[in-house]
Amino acid sequence: MLELAILGFLHDAPLHGYELRKRITALTGHVKPVAESTLYPAIKRLENARLLERATQPGSVAAPRHVLTLTEEGGRELRRRLAQPPQRDITDENRWFTVLAFLRHLPDPGAQAAVLRRRLAFLEEPASFFYDGDRPLRAEELDDPFRRGILTVARATSQAELTWLRTTLDSLDAAGR
Amino acid sequence: MLELAILGFLHDAPLHGYELRKRITALTGHVKPVAESTLYPAIKRLENARLLERATQPGSVAAPRHVLTLTEEGGRELRRRLAQPPQRDITDENRWFTVLAFLRHLPDPGAQAAVLRRRLAFLEEPASFFYDGDRPLRAEELDDPFRRGILTVARATSQAELTWLRTTLDSLDAAGR
DNA sequence: GGACAATACATCGGTTTCGAGGTATAAGCG
DNA sequence: CGCTTATACCTCGAAACCGATGTATTGTCC
Numbered sequence: 001m002l003e004l005a006i007l008g009f010l011h012d013a014p015l016h017g018y019e020l021r022k023r024i025t026a027l028t029g030h031v032k033p034v035a036e037s038t039l040y041p042a043i044k045r046l047e048n049a050r051l052l053e054r055a056t057q058p059g060s061v062a063a064p065r066h067v068l069t070l071t072e073e074g075g076r077e078l079r080r081r082l083a084q085p086p087q088r089d090i091t092d093e094n095r096w097f098t099v100l101a102f103l104r105h106l107p108d109p110g111a112q113a114a115v116l117r118r119r120l121a122f123l124e125e126p127a128s129f130f131y132d133g134d135r136p137l138r139a140e141e142l143d144d145p146f147r148r149g150i151l152t153v154a155r156a157t158s159q160a161e162l163t164w165l166r167t168t169l170d171s172l173d174a175a176g177r
Numbered sequence: 178m179l180e181l182a183i184l185g186f187l188h189d190a191p192l193h194g195y196e197l198r199k200r201i202t203a204l205t206g207h208v209k210p211v212a213e214s215t216l217y218p219a220i221k222r223l224e225n226a227r228l229l230e231r232a233t234q235p236g237s238v239a240a241p242r243h244v245l246t247l248t249e250e251g252g253r254e255l256r257r258r259l260a261q262p263p264q265r266d267i268t269d270e271n272r273w274f275t276v277l278a279f280l281r282h283l284p285d286p287g288a289q290a291a292v293l294r295r296r297l298a299f300l301e302e303p304a305s306f307f308y309d310g311d312r313p314l315r316a317e318e319l320d321d322p323f324r325r326g327i328l329t330v331a332r333a334t335s336q337a338e339l340t341w342l343r344t345t346l347d348s349l350d351a352a353g354r
Numbered sequence: 355g356g357a358c359a360a361t362a363c364a365t366c367g368g369t370t371t372c373g374a375g376g377t378a379t380a381a382g383c384g
Numbered sequence: 385c386g387c388t389t390a391t392a393c394c395t396c397g398a399a400a401c402c403g404a405t406g407t408a409t410t411g412t413c414c
Contacts, residue, residue, distance in 0.1 A: 032265070
């Protein structure tokens, strides 16, 4: 997820690590902060895999900056990850939002729609957090107000996202024709 | 988060690991699956910390079951974690839902309300995913339909949860008086 | 003039998590 | 009788992540 965000931001423009960190913090940091000690090793991983290149830029504000640029292979890898995200990126909202944030980098509207359809399928299958045997429980059936809250909030999210997904898929399909 | 779920479920009733796994999968598994290779070491950690005890129950269906029981110290630890969750558990929805799922185990309505108020404070501060400098961008200002989706869904979630939080806090305050 | 925050990068050890695989038993099916 | 599925537990190595800490420079505030 972190690597996807790095690739995605660098696809827009070359950045140095510190700036990258600020952007990632703005994107997902209020929910799930990213430590520097997680970011720099991730950059190194991507560099070792030749997905990005580093150019030292001296005479800068403070310590010498390492400007990071996506390689062609890095661009391909970004598109590969966006087109075929693992199931985990579809189901976990944190990860899913990261996919969405960069999905425009997929050149083909059909490929974009295919990813949205996977999320649609996930949201359409009946799933709860609490069960009576196999039967999913509804909010009204719960005594616990906190568990009721979980279901209430999850249902509202799901409704809003389903609406958005369907209209967006319609316009993508219209554009694809 | 996993440890909290284990402590929470065992507070209700002693369970063996396999059953625990099924409950955790029902609770959060559709969003973020838990591998067995994560669960069993987690159980062992909690056992080593004397937060739970293990009793082998032979003559069972298949392999001998290890029935896990929460110790008194385990109960105290559960309440401690519920009363003072780290900020990460407040901001990250996955973690927050786990806190909510077991918050009823806190005996004091005032303490429950205090936790909800932390989430309320987090949701009330203006935060976006995308910025123009320091100014948070609204959905309408974005060209990218996918990024617009993020904001649309996040706003709907936030609205629903704020409503639920306020009514629940009202009734908790009424009960506390 | 000195404290402090921001910029910019990095390492280290420890913890958690994941994926892949392994070992058994029992029940149901054809 | 073998096959699959479910029950039930476990290990191993690799990856990922986190908190603490370190280094150095520049700009800002009092």
